[in-house]
Amino acid sequence: MAETKYIGKTIPSKEGARHATGRGLYTDDFTLPGMLHAVILRSPHAHARILKVDPQAAREPPGVFTVVTPEEIEKKTHPFKPGRYAAGLKKAIPEYAGAIGKVRYVGEPVAALAARTRGAAEDALELISVEYEPLPAVVDTAEAMRPTAPLLFEELGSNLAWKGSLHYGDVAAAFNQADKVVREHLKIHRYSSTPLEPFACIASFDAASKKLTVWVNAQVPEVIYDALREALGLEDVRVIIPDIGGGFGQKIHLIRKYVVLISLLAIESGRPVKWTEDRSEHMMAAGHSCAQEFDVEAAVKNDGTVLGLKFKEIDDVGGSISTLTIHFTNKLNNLSNTYRTKNIFLEGCSVVTNKCPVIPNRGIGKPGMCFIWERMMDRIAQELDLSPIEVRSINLVQPEEMPYTTPSGNIYDSGDYPALLKRALEKIGYEKLKAEQRREREQGRLLGIGVVIGVEPGGRNAARDMAIFPEMKESPGSGGVNGATIKIEKNGTVTLFLGSPNCGQSHETTTAQVAADILGVDPEHISTSTPFDSDLAPWGVAAANSGNNFHLYDIGAVHGAASRLREKILTLAAHVLNAKSEELAINAGVVQATGSPLKKISFAELGKIAYGNQALMPKGFEAGLQATFYYTFPHGEPNLVPGPEGLVRAQFTFSAGAHVAVVEVDKETGKVHVLRYLIVGDNGAVINPQVVNGQIYGSAAHGISVALGEGFVYNSDGQLLTLTLTDYGKSSTMETPRIEVEHRPSPSPFTTLGQKAAGEGAAIPSPAAIASAVEDALRPLGVRVRELPLSPEAVWKLMQEAVR
Amino acid sequence: MIPASFEYYSPTTLKEALDFLSSREDVKILAGGQSLVPLMKLRLAKPRTIVDLSRIPDLNYIREQGSRIVLGSMTTYEQIETSALLQAKCPLLPQTAAVVGDVQVRNQGTIGGSLAHADPAGDMPAAILTLAAEMKAIGPNGERWIRAEDFFVGLLTSALEPDEILTEVRVPALNGAKTAYLKAAQRAAGFAVVGVAVCLRLDQNGSCNNLAIGVTGVGDKVYRAEAVEKILLGKRLDANFIEQAAREVTRGVDVIEDINGSKEYRSHLAGVYTVRAVKAAMQA
Known part of the structure; x- marks a missing residue:
């Protein structure tokens, strides 16, 4: 594009004021006439058979309208179709919106009721009587895989619900040629993003037309749309997504169960029904990231070159089969990280346990994959007595190799990884810090510097999972599609209809900047239509607030729609002004012929013509000033759909970042203080620096908090001990270090504006950066950091063990 | 998320409050509510009656009384934290109050509420015990003073009787300790x-x-x-x-x-x- 007045600039957030002043409209803000309030009865047991549910007493109090029990859920709804993450199951296992026959985790929904007020509903909930036969809980993957372990799903015959592997290159040869094999066992724990707003939905069913409308704070309309049609057998479903108080993956998957339950209550009661989840419900049952364990081996040359990598992964997927492989298959997205290693073997084991099901969360398996690489890089450096920077440097993909095809078929669009690393070291003053560290160590202070690097993939490819399930019966689709519509109204203002909902990442601002530059208007004069409405929005499969889709599909669609509309404006203006469209320019909503100051016309005047004055339109001109564009990634081939070799582009764009953490460990208490945290990042061409920085701050803060202690803890009976935010231990702004950010963009040659992803990037390398820094701080003690979280007690124990 | 239903009383005199305490069943005193309300919302506590002390005027003060300083039981952490008198004569209380919870908790929570709740991880109880403070309890049979060492009986249990109200806390002026x-x-x-x-x-x-x-x-x-x-x-x-x-x-x-x-x-x-x-x- 010739001029970019707005793209690349920080302009004030268009939706920020609304959110910051309490003017946002969230699902819970809506009230419909006659609306009832629902609550969910949840399992108090980690594992139990449901013998009997008696709702009678709960139906009696005044104000209670409807109670649905497992029996009714089984009778009146259908199980969800096994999605792509359950494609590897030996036997299909029907999964309903509520527990049928058995409960498999604390908090699993068992029954639901609707009453006139929330208080009455909560009172009545205590009157539902459920007889359980408690079964032994399985909370540990090793325990779960023992032949004598109690089974969560008897029909599978094992708690090892899935096992599979992928092989790229010649791993055996790599290990034969190696000077040394470096081994490590690594672990990442369960955590979540704990969005400020838990799940919420309102369901309203019109019995006459059989149309179901739901308002829900879901990140992916398709999941809700399909779930309601599958489970309730309805055709006509409308999904409205108002403002969302944070997503991060949390609101993609399990939320569908509740939308089905609440819709069932609405259908049964004949009234609209609202449900707002409370915090403890969210903590116990809304989904956790997966605890992952890795046995890793790296085949290395004496100079640090990694010839091959093998890892076996054990995933603790909790008490559901519907997201069985999600953390494993996401390893394909950043399988090589920033490195040139050609030979990689990976094996996954998905083990069901009596814990909350796992769900996507800020990068899904990608923080785990980055953790594997970056821990190994440090380990290799130690074992070969090289510097950790040297080992990383010798393995980095070089800028002249871009676009670079990874062994699993990803194509890295652009990037200069050595420059990111170099700049990060310069900016942090690495050599000086090292000298300071040596001096301070003599004084007994434990300072550590962790340097890591990671890619951040963006833009989903629905066909990815076929690499591990070539036998997949129903095609998951491929690539992605999303649309946008732009309209100039009669009065000249511009309205933008996005194809996807917005979780608070300033989509309204960023898209307005793109449209503003193309159309020649001020972004202030562009308004975005909210909420998302599946009846109106030009949405496709990538209308998903996940997978870092926005930069690719939404920006692509807005760019396409705005470009189309610009053509239309110029055609009409050229006709009216009696000029050639090539000589026209648009500025501040006025079309002007260059060199003829009198030949100009405003959007408002054009609007009047386009919507009301046929005589002034050119022949064959379609009335109105509106354009819609559905975007697919134009460079999707090769490796769009995996062939027999399993080569696939798991995602399409690759941002990257070098992270440096400087920490001090309190040698008495084990508490880790983050003294500095620096990111030098490549997010491609940045549309709004402040918006991108916001994404980076948030995801880095989360990753750091994850590394330092936030997380879920279960006891040996499968009871969740972290039911509140207090117990869960998330860092507040008070404990979050200042995050320094510098952009070193390498624009993507494949995307509309050179843009890349930014949504989850800093959450991917930051756990590894903290681990690396803590290990470096404890080097005088010979400590090796193998698992997260590094809570004060965990660090203290590492020090104690080292001293012994 | 919504507490079980309960009766709520907001007396304006201590006598009235004491009457509620002895005439109603299963009463809990609301003295700031920073521990009680969350427990009620989780339905871990379901008292049938709540007696809120916040409208009783003479329970909120910090005064010098000879060699001692007395605090009304409804004095908030924030008041303790910022009291010039305490900072000069009994700095341990402001030092402790300053690190309780967050700003919202410090604005709402009270010293009496904290002590009566007897949380084994409470900050204020540690300071009170260290200062060998005394607590005044008023019940149907009049008032009594309880020494700090006798006050904290066990997990979430104080020496207060169910029909007593903690009204005052007495700490020594430290004179340079x-x-x-x-x-x-x-x-x-x-x-x-x-x-x-x-x-x-x-x-x-x-x-x-x-x-x-x-x-x-x-x-x-x-x-x-x-x-x-x-x-x-x-x-x-x-x-x-x-x-x-x-x-x-x-x-x-x-x-x-x-x-x-x-x-x-x-x-x-x-x-x-x-x-x-x-x-x-x-x-x-």
């Missing part, structure tokens, strides 16, 4: 995984001639680290000596264990924080 309260704060909410309050005096030779150490977060109730006090009392407090003595901080205590710390780690932390608090007090 040195104090400190330090805690290992839990990440999210900042409550004490281990908290140690210290009040000490040093004579001209630098020997410690007066010492009290109150410990919270470690046992099922706050306690005085008497074993440590005994070792240090009358001695010059050099660093090695303090460290040695601090190892005794959990002597005879059944150390609790939860997701914020194992027995072993808590015991260790108690030692570390005892050293740090004693040193901080010496430098105060």
Whole structure:
């Protein structure tokens, strides 16, 4: 594009004021006439058979309208179709919106009721009587895989619900040629993003037309749309997504169960029904990231070159089969990280346990994959007595190799990884810090510097999972599609209809900047239509607030729609002004012929013509000033759909970042203080620096908090001990270090504006950066950091063990 | 999320409040509500009656009374934190109040509420025990004074009878004693995984001639680290000596264990924080 007045600039957030002043409209803000309030009865047991549910007493109090029990859920709804993450199951296992026959985790929904007020509903909930036969809980993957372990799903015959592997290159040869094999066992724990707003939905069913409308704070309309049609057998479903108080993956998957339950209550009661989840419900049952364990081996040359990598992964997927492989298959997205290693073997084991099901969360398996690489890089450096920077440097993909095809078929669009690393070291003053560290160590202070690097993939490819399930019966689709519509109204203002909902990442601002530059208007004069409405929005499969889709599909669609509309404006203006469209320019909503100051016309005047004055339109001109564009990634081939070799582009764009953490460990208490945290990042061409920085701050803060202690803890009976935010231990702004950010963009040659992803990037390398820094701080003690979280007690124990 | 239904009374005199206490069933006193309300919302507490003390006018004050300072039981943490009188004459209370919860909690929560709740990880109880404060309880049979050492009976249990109301807390003016309260704060909410309050005096030779150490977060109730006090009392407090003595901080205590710390780690932390608090007090 010739001029970019707005793209690349920080302009004030268009939706920020609304959110910051309490003017946002969230699902819970809506009230419909006659609306009832629902609550969910949840399992108090980690594992139990449901013998009997008696709702009678709960139906009696005044104000209670409807109670649905497992029996009714089984009778009146259908199980969800096994999605792509359950494609590897030996036997299909029907999964309903509520527990049928058995409960498999604390908090699993068992029954639901609707009453006139929330208080009455909560009172009545205590009157539902459920007889359980408690079964032994399985909370540990090793325990779960023992032949004598109690089974969560008897029909599978094992708690090892899935096992599979992928092989790229010649791993055996790599290990034969190696000077040394470096081994490590690594672990990442369960955590979540704990969005400020838990799940919420309102369901309203019109019995006459059989149309179901739901308002829900879901990140992916398709999941809700399909779930309601599958489970309730309805055709006509409308999904409205108002403002969302944070997503991060949390609101993609399990939320569908509740939308089905609440819709069932609405259908049964004949009234609209609202449900707002409370915090403890969210903590116990809304989904956790997966605890992952890795046995890793790296085949290395004496100079640090990694010839091959093998890892076996054990995933603790909790008490559901519907997201069985999600953390494993996401390893394909950043399988090589920033490195040139050609030979990689990976094996996954998905083990069901009596814990909350796992769900996507800020990068899904990608923080785990980055953790594997970056821990190994440090380990290799130690074992070969090289510097950790040297080992990383010798393995980095070089800028002249871009676009670079990874062994699993990803194509890295652009990037200069050595420059990111170099700049990060310069900016942090690495050599000086090292000298300071040596001096301070003599004084007994434990300072550590962790340097890591990671890619951040963006833009989903629905066909990815076929690499591990070539036998997949129903095609998951491929690539992605999303649309946008732009309209100039009669009065000249511009309205933008996005194809996807917005979780608070300033989509309204960023898209307005793109449209503003193309159309020649001020972004202030562009308004975005909210909420998302599946009846109106030009949405496709990538209308998903996940997978870092926005930069690719939404920006692509807005760019396409705005470009189309610009053509239309110029055609009409050229006709009216009696000029050639090539000589026209648009500025501040006025079309002007260059060199003829009198030949100009405003959007408002054009609007009047386009919507009301046929005589002034050119022949064959379609009335109105509106354009819609559905975007697919134009460079999707090769490796769009995996062939027999399993080569696939798991995602399409690759941002990257070098992270440096400087920490001090309190040698008495084990508490880790983050003294500095620096990111030098490549997010491609940045549309709004402040918006991108916001994404980076948030995801880095989360990753750091994850590394330092936030997380879920279960006891040996499968009871969740972290039911509140207090117990869960998330860092507040008070404990979050200042995050320094510098952009070193390498624009993507494949995307509309050179843009890349930014949504989850800093959450991917930051756990590894903290681990690396803590290990470096404890080097005088010979400590090796193998698992997260590094809570004060965990660090203290590492020090104690080292001293012994 | 919504508490079970309950009757709510908001008396304007102490007498009225006492009447409710003895005439209603299953009463809980609301004195700030920073612990009670969350428990009720989770339905872990379902009192049938709530008596809110916030409208009784004469329960909120900080006054000098001879060699003592008295505080009304409805005095908030924020008032304690910012009281010039306390800062000058009993700094341990402001030092402790300043690190309770967050700003919202400090604006709402009260000293009486904290003490009556007897949370084994409460900050205020540690300071009160260290100061050998006294609590005034008023019941149907009149008033009585309860010494701090008798006040904290066990896990979430104080010496108050169900029909009594805590109205006043009496602490000594310290006249130059040195104090400190330090805690290992839990990440999210900042409550004490281990908290140690210290009040000490040093004579001209630098020997410690007066010492009290109150410990919270470690046992099922706050306690005085008497074993440590005994070792240090009358001695010059050099660093090695303090460290040695601090190892005794959990002597005879059944150390609790939860997701914020194992027995072993808590015991260790108690030692570390005892050293740090004693040193901080010496430098105060």
